[in-house]
Amino acid sequence: MFISTRDKNRRVNFTQAVFEGLAPDGGLYHFEKMPDFSKIIDGFSSSQSFAEIASVMTENLFPDLFSSEKAAEISKKAFPFSPELTWMEDDVACLELYHGPSCAFKDFGASFLATVMEEFLAEKEQRAVILTATSGDTGSAVAQAFYNKKNIDVVILYPSNRVSPLQEKQLTTLGCNIHALEIKGSFDDCQRMVKEAFIDRQLKKKYCLTSANSINLGRLIPQTFYYIWAWIQLKKKAEKIVFCVPSGNFGNLTAGLYADFWGMRTDFFIAATNINDVVPEYLISGKFTPRNSSKTCSNAMDVGNPSNFERMLSLFDSSHEKMKQKIHQEVVTDAETLKVIQDFYKLTGRFIDPHTAVGYKAIKNYKSENPDYKGTIINISTAHPGKFPEIVNKAAGRNVELPVQLKKLLDLEKKSTVIDNNLADLAGFLKKTFPEL
Ligand SMILES: *Cc1c(COP(=O)(O)O)cnc(C)c1O
Numbered sequence: 001m002f003i004s005t006r007d008k009n010r011r012v013n014f015t016q017a018v019f020e021g022l023a024p025d026g027g028l029y030h031f032e033k034m035p036d037f038s039k040i041i042d043g044f045s046s047s048q049s050f051a052e053i054a055s056v057m058t059e060n061l062f063p064d065l066f067s068s069e070k071a072a073e074i075s076k077k078a079f080p081f082s083p084e085l086t087w088m089e090d091d092v093a094c095l096e097l098y099h100g101p102s103c104a105f106k107d108f109g110a111s112f113l114a115t116v117m118e119e120f121l122a123e124k125e126q127r128a129v130i131l132t133a134t135s136g137d138t139g140s141a142v143a144q145a146f147y148n149k150k151n152i153d154v155v156i157l158y159p160s161n162r163v164s165p166l167q168e169k170q171l172t173t174l175g176c177n178i179h180a181l182e183i184k185g186s187f188d189d190c191q192r193m194v195k196e197a198f199i200d201r202q203l204k205k206k207y208c209l210t211s212a213n214s215i216n217l218g219r220l221i222p223q224t225f226y227y228i229w230a231w232i233q234l235k236k237k238a239e240k241i242v243f244c245v246p247s248g249n250f251g252n253l254t255a256g257l258y259a260d261f262w263g264m265r266t267d268f269f270i271a272a273t274n275i276n277d278v279v280p281e282y283l284i285s286g287k288f289t290p291r292n293s294s295k296t297c298s299n300a301m302d303v304g305n306p307s308n309f310e311r312m313l314s315l316f317d318s319s320h321e322k323m324k325q326k327i328h329q330e331v332v333t334d335a336e337t338l339k340v341i342q343d344f345y346k347l348t349g350r351f352i353d354p355h356t357a358v359g360y361k362a363i364k365n366y367k368s369e370n371p372d373y374k375g376t377i378i379n380i381s382t383a384h385p386g387k388f389p390e391i392v393n394k395a396a397g398r399n400v401e402l403p404v405q406l407k408k409l410l411d412l413e414k415k416s417t418v419i420d421n422n423l424a425d426l427a428g429f430l431k432k433t434f435p436e437l
Pocket of ligand 1: 104105106137246247248249250251252253300301355382383
């Protein structure tokens, strides 16, 4: 069972947690009691595929919900793509999580969530409309994941003229059950409209409005699978394993901590941030001071009030001391980020994206502060460098190639509906688009 971070008497099962997203008390759902999977994790072999690992974990996490056949079917459907492990230095590996449809790690969580939601809705013979606001990057993982899913429509709100041309293509070219709404306004307007729609009980009920936010437990849990997969690949070679996680909302790092609490033995984690360093500051001082975010070149990590911090606190019984023992922190500036992209390109001829570069610089810092440390550090590579060509090209001095998934989109036609930034227009769109509901 799962409980809210703000009220442990609010117990729900996984299905409820998935459809509610945020708990009604404003808290986040997390494990009531951490399961022990150490035997299962130790029993995996490096020849098993990612989908196989995901299947065994799914079956053991949700024995009341999924038989082993069902878990295998879900994992196969959700993960036609897989992580890949490469090397950056002798003792620094790179866990590439960008081989999915939107070329970023969010594909893992979004695809699993979409697959289980489709499954649950089919059982209940229900429909749902996912309503989501995006400033450009996160919406594409959701759009790709839910494309063609039965009994689910997705309505994506994005600010008109404020996302990059490539991002807009990712949101507007799928069609079918993915509806792109161009809002005359800012990203904040989009977010406000989504919030207002959820508060409007009539609307929420009529269209079975549901969210697919990154705080959803159905997105968080599958992110544990790639940590476990990577750990299995390296456990024979490496005595100690460290994960370095470029972080914004800290969902990715929280997933790594989950896997560790379940019995995947890691030495520690490195939390790498850009100058939006609320969590590193807490790790140093014990004080958590949320504030407005600052714009950086690793903008998927521009978060001033990381929502998953509540889950991290719960894991460590709100003890600063305990959290500090498991998580080391590093803060990286934009200038350092660009420099490390440039240096790595010069040395190896390979491109890394700005988020991955923050992680890599953090590792370099850690190693120079701790020259005697003997362990293998795995840098979590969160996005394909071709997703951020403007920054990467400038830093490296050479043009990065677009990944095939994105290249394909360039010739497709944009389809979107433009509306004003108010709830009445959103309600009007829903009525016209879903007249049968
Ligand atoms: C979302 C995102 C991050 C930050 O992940 P969190 O789970 O929010 O900490 C890092 N890099 C990229 C490319 C992202 O899209």
